Amino acid sequence: MMFAEHSLDFAEGIYLAHRVRCGKQTFKKGTVLTNEDISVMREDGMSTVLGARLETDEIPEDRAAVLIAEMVAGKGVEMHTAKTGRCNLYSTHRGIAVIDTAMIDKINLASEAIAVATVRPWTVVQAGDSVASIKIIPFSISARLITDLAADLAAGVRPAVPLSVAPFVHHRVALLMTDSELVQDNVIDRTVDATRQRLAAVGSTLDSVLVCHHETAQIKSALLQAVSTGCDLLLVSGASVTKDRCDVIPKAMSEIGGVIHHFGMPVEPGNMLLMGELNRIPVLCIPGCARSARENGLDWILRRMAAKLPVTPKDIMLMGVGGLIDRKRREDHDEPSSHA
Incomplete structure (x- = not known):
């Protein structure tokens, strides 16, 4: 040029x-x-x-923006007409943005002439929301650059999909709460209300609520009753927060054939979340902070599960960067462990 x-x-x-x-x-x-x-x-x-x-081997900015947009956009993403070297991508439905950060980085690192900006990974988006913007900085870029970048993204075991929007799928959820003399009278009602709001935000419903005493035998019976309701997901809120894999609730799960997949997460609030499975039903033993509707680590897990996306222990352990949701707390005014 x-x-x-x-x-x-x-x-x-x-x-x-x-x-x-x-x-x-x-x-x-x-x-x-x-x-x-x-x-x-x-x-x-x-x-x-x-x-x-422009030289004969160069692609005009609008056309180049479209070609890059076509490389980026996966399922649930549509592009609009490119203007002045910019092509914007939008979600076609409500769901969660699934972004291959390494692929987006690879596109941006290919040349200073290409700028791809996306929403943050795992952002909840509505139909019509902007999820990415592709901008060609100069008036044109090399056709060879586009060809090489397309080949690079397509290389590997499977074709790369840098950006997609996974739709939320309705889940029938059961909530089991344990009670004790230490639990305030309104805690159960507040937990139910917060859970309904939290599930509605990801297109799911709270279909059954069970309460039992915070004691191993009763918890085992209630767990089996909960999974027998035909729920797609079971949430368990303890009268006291689980502090160990051998604590009352995970112990009860294990004794009836349940499996504990992971305990703890680098998200605050939400550190004390436990993830397991019982009779092939996912089980989340939720942290005390989930008694409130305020965002916490449970929301991060639910968004992925509601979109039928896998959540592995490694996925959870990689949530630390950006995982400090609440930055206002002070150590000398830390909240009780029941809210952790």
Whole structure:
């Protein structure tokens, strides 16, 4: 690309670098100059114009933006018409943004001429929400750059999908709460209300609520009763927060054939979450902070589960960067362990 001050004698086909006003007529940045445009400029007293002439092996900015957008967009994502080197991507439905950060980084690192900006990974989006913007910085880029980048993204065991939106799938959820003399009278009602709100946000419903005493035998019976309801997910809120894999609730699960997959998460609030499985039903022993509707680590797990996305122990342990949700707390005013 030849970016320079061009004589109007040789300006046909030039991409205008900046907006130019000639009398009552305005030429926008990026306008490809025609002989008629040049005549208007001459009449206004101009002799040169600042702009860019594309080489034969270069792709204009709008077309290049579309080609990059096609590489980025996966399921649940649609692109709009490119203008001034920018092509925006939008969600086609409500769900969660699934982003391959390494692939987006690879595109951006390919050249300073390419800029791909996305929402943060795992952001909840609505239909029509903007999820990414692709901008070509100059007026054109090399066709070879586009070809090599496409081949690079397609290489590997499976084709890369840098950005998609996984739709929420309705889940029937059961909530089991344990009670004791230490639990305040309104805690159970508050927990139910917060859970309904939390599930509604990811397109699911609280279909059954069970309460039992915080004692191993009763918990075992209640767990089996809960999974027998036909729920897709079981949430367990303890009268006291689980502090160990051998604590009352996980112990009860294990004694009736349940499996503990992971305990703890680097998200605050939400550290004390436990993830397991009973009779092939996912079980989340929720932290005390989940008694409130305020965002916490449980929400991060539910969003993925509600979109039918796998959640592994490694996934949880990699949530630490950005995992400090509540930054206002002070150590000397830390909340009780029941809220952890």
